Amino acid sequence: MFEPVFLAQQVLNGLSFGALLFLLASGLTLVFGLMKIVNMAHGAFYLLGGYIGVVIAGLTGNLLLAVITAVIVVAATAFIVEVVLLRFVRGQELPEVLLTIGVSFVIADLCLAVFGGDPQNLPTTATIPGALMIGDLVYPWYRIFVIGVAVAIGLGLAFVQTRTRIGAVVRAGVDDREIISAMGVNIAWVFTGMFVVGAGLAALGGTIGSGMQSILPGVQNEVLLYALVVIIIGGLGSVTGAAVGSVLIGLIDAFAKAWIPELAYFTIFLPMALVLVLRPTGLFGRTA
Amino acid sequence: MSLNVTGLHVGYATAQVLHGVDFTIGENETVALLGRNGMGKTTLVRAICGLRPPTITAGGITFGGVDITKRSSHQISRLGIAIVPQGRRVFGSLTTLENLSVIPQRKEIAGERWTVERVFEFFPRLAERQSSMARSLSGGEQQMLAIGRALMTNPSLLIMDEPSEGLAPSVLDVIHDRIEGLRGTGLSTLIAEQNVDLALDMADRVIILDDSGTIPWSGRADELRTDAALLERYLSI
Ligand SMILES: Nc1ncnc2c1ncn2[C@@H]1O[C@H](COP(=O)(O)OP(=O)(O)OP(=O)(O)O)[C@@H](O)[C@H]1O
Ligand SMILES: [Mg+2]
Numbered sequence: 001m002f003e004p005v006f007l008a009q010q011v012l013n014g015l016s017f018g019a020l021l022f023l024l025a026s027g028l029t030l031v032f033g034l035m036k037i038v039n040m041a042h043g044a045f046y047l048l049g050g051y052i053g054v055v056i057a058g059l060t061g062n063l064l065l066a067v068i069t070a071v072i073v074v075a076a077t078a079f080i081v082e083v084v085l086l087r088f089v090r091g092q093e094l095p096e097v098l099l100t101i102g103v104s105f106v107i108a109d110l111c112l113a114v115f116g117g118d119p120q121n122l123p124t125t126a127t128i129p130g131a132l133m134i135g136d137l138v139y140p141w142y143r144i145f146v147i148g149v150a151v152a153i154g155l156g157l158a159f160v161q162t163r164t165r166i167g168a169v170v171r172a173g174v175d176d177r178e179i180i181s182a183m184g185v186n187i188a189w190v191f192t193g194m195f196v197v198g199a200g201l202a203a204l205g206g207t208i209g210s211g212m213q214s215i216l217p218g219v220q221n222e223v224l225l226y227a228l229v230v231i232i233i234g235g236l237g238s239v240t241g242a243a244v245g246s247v248l249i250g251l252i253d254a255f256a257k258a259w260i261p262e263l264a265y266f267t268i269f270l271p272m273a274l275v276l277v278l279r280p281t282g283l284f285g286r287t288a
Numbered sequence: 289m290s291l292n293v294t295g296l297h298v299g300y301a302t303a304q305v306l307h308g309v310d311f312t313i314g315e316n317e318t319v320a321l322l323g324r325n326g327m328g329k330t331t332l333v334r335a336i337c338g339l340r341p342p343t344i345t346a347g348g349i350t351f352g353g354v355d356i357t358k359r360s361s362h363q364i365s366r367l368g369i370a371i372v373p374q375g376r377r378v379f380g381s382l383t384t385l386e387n388l389s390v391i392p393q394r395k396e397i398a399g400e401r402w403t404v405e406r407v408f409e410f411f412p413r414l415a416e417r418q419s420s421m422a423r424s425l426s427g428g429e430q431q432m433l434a435i436g437r438a439l440m441t442n443p444s445l446l447i448m449d450e451p452s453e454g455l456a457p458s459v460l461d462v463i464h465d466r467i468e469g470l471r472g473t474g475l476s477t478l479i480a481e482q483n484v485d486l487a488l489d490m491a492d493r494v495i496i497l498d499d500s501g502t503i504p505w506s507g508r509a510d511e512l513r514t515d516a517a518l519l520e521r522y523l524s525i
Contacts, residue, residue, distance in 0.1 A: 168382060168390040175379040182337055182373070184365035184392040184441055286381075 001259070005136045010254045016143040016212060018250020019150030023205030024223055025230040025242040026157060027198025033174040033237025035191050037093065040100040041081065042202055043224030044107035049074045049203025050215035051115045057126035063208070066126060070207045071200045077107070078199030082192045090188070104220060112217050119214035127211045142211050149208060153201065154243055161239065170194065174237055226253075229268050233275045235285025244283060289352030289368060289444045290314045291336070291476070296347035298328070298335045305331045305342065307501035313445065313476050318467075320487035320509065321480040322523060323497035329480040330374050332497065333449045336478075337371045338364040351445065366394060370443035374450045374480075376434040380423030384414055387422050387433055391440040398444070399474040407436040410466065428459030435466070445476045452483040464490065484523055488513050496522045 028042050049070040057066035081103050089095035128142040161167040172180045173187055181187045205223075206215065213219075230249050234241025249268050256267035275282060291313040298306040305328040313319050321329050331342050336349055338361035348357045356364050365371075379387050388404045400406075408415035411432040417425055422433060431451055438446055451467070452460055460483075467490055470477065481487035488494070488509045495506040505518060512518055519525040 165390065168386050171382055172379040172387075172390050175381055176377050178339060178361070179371075179373060179377050180379070180390075182339060182361040182365055182371050183437065184362050184394070186362045 006258075008137050009139065010258050011251065012139050012143065012147075013258075014251030014254035015247065016146050016250070017253060018246040018248075019147045020205050020209045020212065021223075021226055021230050021250055022150045022243055022246035023153060023201050023209075024227040025234070025246055026154070026239055027201040028227050029231040029234065029237055029239060029242045030157075030170070030194055031191075031198045032231065034170060034177065034187075034194050035090075037096045037100070038228070039195070039198070040097060040224065041103040041107065042100075042198065042227060043220030043222070044104040044111075045074050045078060045199040045202035046206040046209070046223050047111055047215065047217075047220040048077065048107055049206030050210045050219070051111055051120065051206075052203070053207025054120045054122055054210050054215060055115070057207075058123050061123065061125040063122070063126045063128075063211075066122075067204055067207045070203045074203035074206075075196045075200040078196050079192065082195045086195070087188065087192075104224075108217065108220055117217050119216040120210065121214050122207070122211035146208055146212060149204070150246075153204070154239070157239055166190075166193075226268065229272045231282070232272055233282055235282025237286070238282065238284035241282055241284030289476075291369075291445055291478075292350045293336070294348055296332075296335065296349065297345045298331055298342045299345055300331075300342050304345070305501055306335070306497075308347065309497075309501075309503055311495050311503060311506060313478055315444075315476055316472070316474060317493065318471065318477040318479065318491050320491035320494045321478055321497065322484060322487060322494055324522075324524060325482070327497040327499060328501060329497060330449055333371065333374075333447055333478075333480055336364075337361055337369060337447065339371075365441055365443075366392075368394060368397075368442075368444040370438035370441045370446050372431075372434045372438045372446070372448040372451060374453065376427075376430045378422040378425070378430045378433050378437070380421065382422055383419050384422055384425065384429075384433055385418040387437050388414075388440050391437055393440060394442040397442045402439045402442050404440070407439060410439075410469070411436055413462075426459075427454050428456065428462065431455060431459070431463055432466070435463075439470075443475065445478065446470070447478045447480075449480045450482060451479065452481060452486050460486065484519070484525060498522050 024046060028039060031039050052073050053066040053070040056069045057063055085099055086096060089099055128145050130141050132139045132141055132144060161171060169185055169190060173190060177187055226249060230245035231242055233248060234245030252267055252271060256264040293309055293311050296306055296309040309332060323329050335342055335344050338359050344357055348355060350356065351367055351369060354367060356367065382390065388407055413429055414432055414436055417429055425433060451463055464486060479487055479490060491509045494509050494512050495503050498504045505522060
């Protein structure tokens with residue numbers, strides 16, 4: 001139970017699941033930061049991205065192609081959802097959230113109709129074969145690759161946020177959406193862009209995640225729940241918080257599943273409750 | 289470019305605030321908007337800038353001949369109206385420099401362009417604090433930044449909502465001096481103020497809002513300064 005190899009294995013499990021969570025949570029938290037809405041369709045974007053990725057990977061055996069297709073299709077879907085639906089209820093919190101729940105149902109049902117109800121996974125031909133071996137530790141390269149992707153995305157997001165003008169516009173919008181508009185920025189399109197990027201990241205997560213855990217009906221709610229816990233712990237709107245929260249929840253989840261599997265689901269809510277009590281704005285959230 | 293406000297009615301879901309406001313701001317003119325607490329200065333400023341709420345229920349606003357009554361705030365900014373909002377509202381998690389460089393700039397302008405360098409020359413204090421987070425700046429520095437940020441859009445009308453609010457007298461002098469420094473640059477200015485002395489010092493013309501939600505008096509600043517009855521009646525001085 002405490003052997004070094006077992007511990008290392010669980011740490012890597014936690015990090016790779018955390019990596020997946022980060023791909024989801026970063027988009028969710030950015031959208032929230034800018035528009036103060038929780039996109040309840042985020043899990044459905046993951047689901048749709050996962051199915052498309054699995055299908056394309058099955059046809060071509062090419063993971064990159066699968067990812068690109070999934071990201072483009074889901075981003076286009078998100079674009080339409082944003083411009084055709086969400087825009088008309090902008091600023092009305094309840095209708096906005098209810099609408100994203102509706103979209104989630106529609107996407108999930110369409111996926112069920114098209115892709116069926118059986119669990120699906122990336123074909124092994126499209127994943128990265130082999131395993132890292134250090135002494136007695138054997139760990140699949142693919143999962144390490146997933147960690148690498150999340151780290152690269154995280155660094156990319158950090159770069160865009162801190163070093164580019166559009167990143168500064170987004171941060172200004174998070175600080176004061178109304179004033180950045182009054183300075184001549186069409187914030188509605190900035191938000192559309194953010195929503196689309198967030199959905200694309202969820203699709204990326206869905207595709208590469210389906211090499212780690214199956215895509216099947218219901219998964220959209222599970223991943224959404226995890227992502228929500230992550231961003232509540234990390235602080236709504238904070239990408240750094242999403243990163244830290246993802247690693248934390250990933251690790252807690254991995255060890256809980258190994259040690260106390262019957263309580264595993266509960267254990268992710270415990271830290272959330274603690275954070276909410278001790279620091280309601282989350283670890284990296286702003287104190288208004 | 290001149291601003292024309294005609295028969296403007298503005299209100300919130302809970303209450304109508306302005307009941308028919310008419311005035312004009314000409315080119316190169318500095319106009320003070322006075323009125324006691326809660327008379328609707330901010331409401332009027334927000335209505336002009338396209339910020340919602342409040343809602344314009346009747347009347348209209350044109351700027352340079354363009355009807356901006358129903359335009360959104362970013363479009364109005366692009367037409368050349370910039371706001372220095374009440375409470376400054378700088379982007380707290382951006383540095384001073386970023387607060388300026390993040391602003392989209394209008395290209396089609398008459399006078400000399402505003403650049404980050406020019407703002408730093410105009411407010412040397414901001415140059416010294418350029419890498420500081422805006423939320424860590426003093427009130428006076430934040431006010432300078434809010435003005436600098438508005439100038440970065442290259443406006444032809446600058447609207448300031450209570451620029452003196454909460455500032456120490458020494459800082460007030462700096463802000464006052466800088467606003468004077470904007471005269472003759474081709475910029476028109478509308479300054480909503482509680483600080484009547486300051487406003488009268490800076491303005492060519494004054495418009496007053498009262499609790500009827502209209503403009504009961506407007507005229508030259510020096511006329512108002514010497515009219516104790518007017519000052520008492522509308523501004524309780
Ligand atoms: N968001 C709002 N919703 C409803 N009523 C509002 C809102 N904002 C302001 N009001 C009301 O509108 C009236 C005018 O307020 P406004 O802020 O425009 O006054 P002001 O002249 O700018 O005052 P101050 O000098 O205190 O800044 C007040 O009675 C105020 O209570
Ligand atoms: Mg006001």
